[in-house]
Amino acid sequence: MKYSHELNFLNVMEPIVRDMLEEHYVQTRILSCACDKCTLDILLLTLNHLPPHYTSSQEGEAYIKAYYLNPQQQSDILREITKAVQIIQERPNH
Ligand SMILES: [Zn+2]
Incomplete structure (x- = not known):
């Protein structure tokens, strides 16, 4: 298989x-620090704990987004975000 850049x-x-x-977490203003560094750290920590779901098409993206609108999936993701929030808020990297 040939890969294109x-x-x-x-x-x-x-x-x-x-x-x-x-x-x-950002719009509700409940983060003790919502600077770019902290929100990025929370985002990265969460993504590292969730299985990635890759696609190369807009149809695929829409399909995957629809799948994750399911309440069970939403609560699984929110649980990981909440864990990451707690970790980063306790020890901000700045
Ligand atoms: Zn911060």
Whole structure:
């Protein structure tokens, strides 16, 4: 198989976690520090604990996003975000 440098792919968990973190923790202003560094650390820590879900098409992205709208999936992701929030808030890297 030949790989192209123009090959475009996405871990769909990335926008999903980013949106949920934004909605549940940034907009609600409950983070003790919501600077770019802390929110990025929370995002990365969460993504490292969730299985990635890659796609290379917009159809695939829409399909995966729809799948993760399921309440069970949402609560699994939110649980990981909450764990990461607790860790980073206790020990911010700055
Ligand atoms: Zn911070």
